[in-house]
Amino acid sequence: MNLLDIPIVSTAIxxxxxWALYAxxxxxxxxxxxQIMAERGRxxxxxxxxQLMDNSNGVNWAEKIYSHGTIDLLSRDPKKPxxxxxxxLFAETLIEVVGSSRLVQNRVDELKNESWVVNYKSQVLKNFKFGTQILNPSxxxxxxxxxxLSAELKSSGGKDSDEPNEAELYGHLTEYLENWFGELTERLSLWYKKKTRERLFYIGAxxxxxxxxxxxxxxxxxxxxPVAKAAIIQYYQxxxxxRPAVQDNTTGKDVSKMVPEATDGTIGGNADNINQDSLLKARFAENAVVQSKLFAKNDSLNASNSQFVKSMDSLIVASKIPVGWKYNLFSKRAGMDWEDYLLKILGVLISGLAASFGAPFWFDLLKKATSSKI
Structure with a gap:
């Protein structure tokens, strides 16, 4: 028996x-x-x-990261990071800004005079290593x-070496910081998702x-x-x-993904490639890729918004669903008393709550509940 043949079930569907369409x-x-306010970036x-405020050294490493050219160029407006x-990119930039900071560079010569030796040919690795020795504990x-230390151990395989493989060491160092950044943004994503659900509730209400x-x-x-009920079910069919398109909408299930996956660009295959020029070239190339993806995403979003709104308008007109400005709560309604208004407010709040769950939740529920019946 088809689930749609049961009136109460078809009504619930x-x-x-x-709710899915409204969300x-x-x-x-x-x-x-x-998108307009660059809310995710801010x-x-x-x-x-x-998280990156270093009070012991009087420096905010995040500020230095965002002021670095390769990160700063990702934003068209300083107010919209x-x-x-x-x-x-985060790991490589952090390594560079730490090593090139004045706190480190002002004492490099002093440490050299004290016979603090860092046996790296790469200036990037040498500066970062000096930074771990110079900066105040925090x-x-x-x-x-x-x-x-982790990168040095992995690259040496536990053996002492006068000439370590610096490209391999740099790779392990960036990998360590990438993993740390990934864990950090996972927590950030959960907090942002909670904030998004609250906003969707208010917007929905x-x-x-x-x-x-x-x-x-x-x-x-x-x-x-039943005609209107059949119309909305038919629209879904x-x-x-x-259904798949909503998975790409970042206010749905993917709202928690604040940071994209790393691009395929890598830094060199030998020690000579770990230098300022190669880093900058790789980062600028990555920036171009990110910008092109961002513009394409915005264009796609605008197109899908327009198409979806038009289809929803057609659905409301065809099914004569009591939704629209002329049905709003402030319209004059003969015969409505305070109990009716309370029920109206309750119904609207339920709709707001439904919106806060996000469209992917409802589409997924429909898929699980009806299987192949719809």
Whole structure:
């Protein structure tokens, strides 16, 4: 027996489809605002500023990272920082800014005179190694030191060597810092996802009041209007593209992904390639890739927004669903008393709660609940 033959089940399915479409609609509003305000980038930057503040040395390493040319060029506006910093780019930039900082460079000559020897040909590795020895003890300096020690052990295989493989050592060093950055951004992503859900709830409730997205009213409407119920189910059947497409919407399941995967660009295969010029060339190439992907993503988002809104308008007109400005809570409604208004507010809040779960949640629920029945 088909689940759609059971009235209460088909009504519930129609409601869930409505919630999924409404959550997607709200997520487009939020995504537009997030893109305009560069919210993800500012959220990530503020978090890194807190985490990378080194009070013992009086320096904020995040500030130096964001002011570095290869990171700064990722943003078109200083007030709108990018969140498209790959773990590899972050690690390489951190290594460079630590080693080239005045705190380190002002004492390099002094350490050389004291016979502090760092046997590396690469200036990048030499400067970073000096930094682990020069900087005052702190949690961040302990991280730098641990990263360097780990890289040295892995590259040497536990054996002393007068001429270590510097390319291999650099690779292990960046890998260590990449992993640390990945773990850091995972926690950041969870906090951002929680913040996004709260915003989707408020947006869902506000839009629900303006255009009357009342879940209680919709349930009654679908029960009393099988034609409208069939229309929205048919819409879901006829538009399978909205289901996979929503997975790419960063306000859905992928909202937690604040940082992209590392690009395929690598730094050299031998010690001679670990220098300032090769690092800059690799980073600028990576920046170009990130920018092109970002522009393509924005164009795709704008196109999908327009197409989705048009299809939703057609669905509302065809099914005569009581949604739109003329049904809003502030319209004059003869015969409505305070209990009716309370129920209306409750229905709108339910819609806001549904929006906060995100469209992927509802589409996934539909898939699991109905299997091949829809």
């Amino acid at each position: 129609a409601i869930v489809i409505s 997607l609609f709200c997520s487009y509003f939020l995504e537009t605002w997030v 959220f990530m930057k503020n978090y890194l500023y807190l 990018t969140n498209d910093i790959s773990p590899k 949690d961040l300096v302990a991280l730098f030191n641990q990263a360097m 506000l839009i629900g009041i303006i255009i009357n997205v009342d879940s209680l009213q919709l349930f009654s409407f679908y029960e009393e209007n 006829d538009h399978p593209e909205i």
